[in-house]
Amino acid sequence: MDEKTKAQIQQEAADLVAKLQPRSGKFRTISPEMDPLRLGSGWTIEDLDKPQVIIESTFGDSHPGSAGLFELVEEVRAGVAEAGGHGARYFCTDICDGEAQGHDGINYSLPSRDMIANMIEIHAKATPFDAGVFVASCDKGLPANLMDMGRINIPSIVVTGGVMDAGPDLLTLEQLGAISARYERGEISREELEFAKHNACPSCGACSFMGTASTMQVTAEALG
Template sequence: MISQEIRKIAPEMDPLRRGMGWTTEDLAKPQIIIESAFGDSHPGSAHLLKFVDKAADGVNQSGGKAARYFATDICDGMAQGHDGINYSLASRDTIASLIEIHANATPFDAGVFISSCDKAVPSHLMSIGRLNIPAIIVTGGVMEAGPDLLTLEQIGAYSAMCQRGEITEEKLTYYKENACPSCGACSFMGTAATMQVMAEALGLMLPGSALMPATCEDLEEVALKAGIQAVKLAKMNLYPKDIVTIKSFENAILVHAAISGSSNSLLHLPAIAHEFGLYIDEKTFDSIHKNA
């Protein structure tokens, strides 16, 4: 395994890891990076630490040693309406580059990638293609809907109605205070939910785990199993580019048509394909959608 090869030529690595509490036995185990977008940046990432810890448990219980790394993302919803939105797409590539730095500065044998939202999920998929280490994705699911299926998507319309005098300021305040009742990705088929489905459609998640409710206890079990699976993938030497092919992207685009996924996938899937050494463009989407 690459981690053990690096130990032979980097003698400083062992004592530095011992300084973090690693045991002598830990040093010889398959070393698994757990990369997540956890942070108090928005509801799609604020809850991810519990899944990080569960994935680490899965790694450590199955004979590996987990190392937690973090690169939080920003929220398009919070960035809208001001100059902040200009940082949105740039953040995707920046996160992918930071993960590349994390995983190559200290090489790992496999990775678990945990995220939920618009730019974090694509950045993790891009990173997996770029690094090509055995890898599995865990997505943080979707938030609960508010009263009468209220979601964040409706807030812009209600704000405009308030400005026109069609609803009261108090009513708008009620909507704003109840549109996001839990952590998780926004509960409609926007970019975040779409890219969670795309990650599974590409074959990089445990089957059936995309778009689970963020509050569902079963999602913690998924994270645990993902950690176990990462160790298995490392021992099997099964790499993402062995799994993800041009057919995988064609399948994902077909799924995209079936779910009426976000058109922002036109930004993300070609970028992800590029990192896998593959090429798709808008014509690929058009052809598959027309024949769906």
């Protein structure tokens, strides 16, 4: 084997190693501030060399669909660590159409989807990541996360938060409007109205009827 052939093989091997290097590692080379900033965020020196995974979620106390997502985020983070990577948790919570009903808040509903999508894109583009896991439940946050999976274009999966339990006799939030109208007409007592209010959302999760939130979850899972 002549020297030229050896040099070609060595170059090809070097090119292959460069391709296999995590995307995040390449940016660490050109951005010396990245390592100390991550160490200051609680990362270990060993974490710096691992594949970096952004774990983006709509967790927050804004409504039941997002209030329970932190447990899923932690499970995802543990799974990433078990697989040899390091998960970085990012949060951009969403709003609830139910809480926005009847006042000016509903005007913020649809625009919030694009704002969330923009913020998640900022999270993922401002800091380089090798892969992403997107955790969301409802009909603005979940579409926003799906939009960003396309925008960011890194290996990604989506984890849906599931739906809440139904109340007694399959009571759901969807029935509250009709129940409230019955109370206004004097057909049921105040106590019956209060019972419905207190039991329509017995757990975290998206609303337990086939509304847009549950439909988005089913669609996301069907898309794979």
